[in-house]
Amino acid sequence: MNNDFSLKPLQYSSGNLEKETLIQLYKNILKPRLIEEKMLLLLRQGKVSKWFSGIGQEAIAVGVTMALNDDEYILPMHRNLGVFTTRKIPLYRLFAQWQGKMSGFTKGRDRSFHFGTQQYHIVGMISHLGPQLGVADGIALASKLKNKRQVTAVFTGEGGSSEGDFHEALNVASIWQLPVMFCVENNGYGLSTPTNEQYNCVHIADRGIGYGMESHIIDGNNILEVYTKVSEIAESIRNNPHPVLLEFKTFRVRGHEEASGTKYVPQELLDLWTQKDPVENYQKFLIETGVINTVFETDIKNEINLEINEHLDVAIHEEHILCDKTSELNDVFKEFKYQSVKSNSMLKETRFVDAVSEGLKQSLERYDDLIIMGQDIAEYGGVFKITEGFVEQFGKERIRNTPICESAIIETAMGLSIAGMKAVVELQFADFISSGFNPVVNYLAKSYYRWKQNAHVVLRMPCGGDVGAGPFHSQSNEAWFTKTPGLKVVYPAFPFDAKGLLITAINDPNPVLFFEHKALYRSISQEVPADYYTLPFGEASILQTGEDVTIISYGAGVHWVLETLSKHTNISADVIDLRTLQPLDTASIFSSVKKTGKAIVLQEDSLFGGIASDISALITENCFEFLDAPVKRVASLDTPIPFAKSLEDQYLPKARFETELMALLAY
Template sequence: MAHSIEATQAISFDRKSYDDQTLLKIYESLIMPRRIEEKMLILLRQGKISKWFSGWGQEAISIGAVNALEQEEYILPMHRNLGIFTGRGLPLERLFAQFQGKKSGFTKGRDRSFHFGTNEHHIVGMISHLGPQMAIADGIGLAHRLNKENKVTLVFTGDGASSEGDFHEGLNIAAVWKLPVIFVVEHNGYGLSTPSEEQFAFKYFTEKGPGYGMEAIRVDGNNVLEVYHTIKTLAEDLRENPRPVLVEAITFRMRGHEEASGTKYVPKSLMETWSLKDPVDNYEKYLEEIGVLSEGVKEKLNKKVKTAINKGLEIAFAEEAIVANTEEELNDIYAPYHQIVIPPGKNTSEKRFVDAISDGLKQSMEKFPNLVLMGQDIGTYGGVFKVTEGFVDLFGKERVRNTPLCESAIIGTALGLSIKGYKAMVEMQFADFVTCGFNQIVNNLAKIHYRWGQHADVVVRMPTGAGVAAGPFHSQSNEAWFFHTPGLKIVYPSNPIDAKGLLNAAIEDPNPYLFFEHKALYRSISDPVPDDYFTEEIGKAKLIKEGNALSIITYGMGVHWALNVSNELEIDADILDLRTLLPWDKEAVKKTVKKTGKIIFLQEDCLTGGIGAEIVAWISENCFELLDAPVMREGSLDTPVPFSPNLEKNFLPKDRFREKIKTLAAY
């Protein structure tokens, strides 16, 4: 084991100048999670809860930390940090209802154990992927800096989770931006059953701090007073001198990763040695030895804690099981929001697609002082497509932020800003690079409101598409990857007016958006675009061309292909531009189906599994009696996007679409 030496050393408590009342408060705080654990293990065996992640033996870290911070400072805990939740005074009946999947729990039965947050108590819970919360802490820390608040944020991670890229990205962002975040690594020796020496090649996490340009401190994680004093002292310093600090808490997990896992993989001698360092027993004995904790006070505090637990359990168990309500489930996917469309003014000027996006973004920055832009090279350079050129001069580097190359951490930071009431726009340099931030989008942004009612006020701009001979990694159409994920909204404009109006609308909405912008349209098309701020309706398709012979349903570059081919072939076609892909406009689709009876869906994305497949299936299921021909679709080849212009032309669907629409017209 990486830290077996410390296990042989007795805990040495130092009360510093803390008075008896403080020591007793910490004691009462420390025994609460232990007594809950004792009860939960019984309930688990009785089948009254389904799963339990034990923090037995690690309680001193949570309790030391939660007591050291101010109540309104955010803490981002993990599986074994029950003491954070109890230390922040969460109503036990709601906490127990959460464990049982009851309606009054913090997630209305939608998530389990500690996978929730509560802004009332300044806690942001984890997802199962462990690492992403470190970047969320960065976002909260950044909000503190932007607000000029003298506050710190504390986030937990484990030694196993430190192997994830999110660990590196989270620390790096905090160090570069000097964010007041305390990163606590609970070094308990195992990632589930895999020991530390099989997880990483160093001995202590304090070795990593200097590599990020930050201080690193090691504490005895079983010594509640040492943890408390260290975190308290650090927090006081960081409030005045903002910067991140890495705190390594050496501890041990005395039970399984979760109860079903057991601990057979742990040497018996190691368990016996660490049992002598039990944080609760040792602190209790210390208080008794120095005369702070009498037998009477100990009995009184334990009775108080047990009574509170039993009362909370009684209330939670008395609550009826959840009755599913489909309407409520669907309504909670998005944060409540009613769009009020702002009509355009009369004054217009000719703007290219890229200029319209830049104009909308600039006016949104003026309209929303809490909007922060982040992305690679978007500062002085103005982004690779120059969308934010000149923005630093207008809005400053605090709001127009160059970022390191770390898509996951920046999206997580954007979510952290949202938790503190900010709006955030993240520019992917190319839509292809979003793969590195995929987890944050589909598991954090998309699910957070459904899980515990926290909105994600984040727009991710996605320069997308082929046709510019950029090869497999700068040309992909990847909107379908996200179309399948409830909780996201997806917009894909085809013209400058919609680009500006829909971008403004996306930024207004407190829900998470992916905003796709076709690179080949940036400087190839222009239109008279309203000069003033305006919005377009989200979720509403637009009929670009009216006809009676057949209907082409498409979006993005497909709109221009559809116009070109239908004009070239002189086909009298309805052309419906979806504009919003999620949620998509079923009413408009059904209307054009009813009008012409012949439908073809055109997409730039590869054919298999694309958005067209879903909409064509919906038409077949819901509009079958309105059809006069088989519903058709066309898309790019099911290959990566090739580099050579001739290969790319063959890959894209325009020529195949031309032949297929002839077939449909003649049917």
């Protein structure tokens, strides 16, 4: 638990630092301490709901922030108040954020430091600690691609360093030589768990060896050591992009959050670290060396306290947020003004797989800031050969092979978006998204709603069964994401739709999961325009019209429907290919059902919890008086998808659909 550093007294060396810098360091380290003391008072008064104290760790946040340029991104955590104050964010906005007021950064939608601000180049954390490490990779990648000679600094604790995201992010940064500083605040405990129960190496910095990465151990309570060493390291990264792992030895003298307390910490350890208080010791050093005197000290404290009280008064007297349902719903996605692009080219017979490839290629030609990432997508062309030949045309900087690390690459894509670029990530199989589930549903989906940071990311999802690939390469798992506000879900059935909708997905500034059924890749062809064109989201395709029944499906299910109807030419049916599941074209569904009076929904996904259930509910709620029969759902069995051909045939709903359709028509 860092006992070697707790026993080592603070030794300051001002070196060549000018007096003005020494004083500015003092002002910057004092300010978060005084704010924290005020917050602890307000917490006891019930005016703040929760507080994660960084008392005793201020030197790290302040030193790192002052070592960076104002236009370089920092990704802080709960105990890094000094990042926000050193970047000179108006205090009333911080206070309003913590009180859930409108002038904060999240319109009351999140608390604490769960926010970011492009104005101050700060990207806030989420409670799932790991994702911001990969996001830092993406910001740094953008900096490197644009040759901006900038550093990105990202914080985590020794507890967070046990998460898989930490290891994935360091590995990616090392392989790609990204200009990132990974700042680990080793404060002795992950909540109440001591370090000897968290990892089994002497220093976290030792892990840098395994990643081929430069690493350093820094006394995190020594503001001068933090500032001077980080300044030197940052300059070296700017001149020669590479990642660096920094372990700051420090201690958390208060609880994980105030309700936790510190009873689990031996008193003698607390006493030792209290003697190393970074604010009091630095103040004492400045007075002893004549840089400041007690009068100056008092004046600065009075000045900061006055600012705190004035800004706190503004925040406290701000009205509470008035609820507005329209505003809430409109802020889930960034506004996307769809631009229809019509094709002027000749049509050519095109397979589904080639339509996807063309959509990617023509988007790359149109957008220089578009990056594609995925396993084996470069020289190999991806497992389905969709990006074959792309490296020769666009280069390895834009067509990037990745390690097997879905979380880190999805997070990297988010970082690229923060830095103003676009990203497409190919998941080798849709099944593997489970290894990157957290950043999709908790980071990409929620960032715009929380603090207006969109995720300009497309996740390509080769999916589906009927190919004998078994439980881990065959899932149709779209329902995992249609449930999550903030994600768009596209699932085309034809090459024409696949190309036009993929291009639109790349144009859309919001996160899009683009499902591509593997069984359709080389089995379905269609005349498709050769050049660039778009198709709108939220508009279903009416493939056939009729009077007897409304049939609703998407993906491979559409072809199963058409195959069934080809055997029963007497059935007069509206056939709706949804094309996009989020947004969903409810208008077309309702209009059809009101005409036919009967509806059947076919999905490849297993039955329970699938999107067919929601469509059925929507029809029942909105078209009940027009229905002549219950809405019918047809889906795969509620089992994992099996491998053997006979078992897979039984699992899939192709044969059952015909039976259920006939039963519905006879109702």
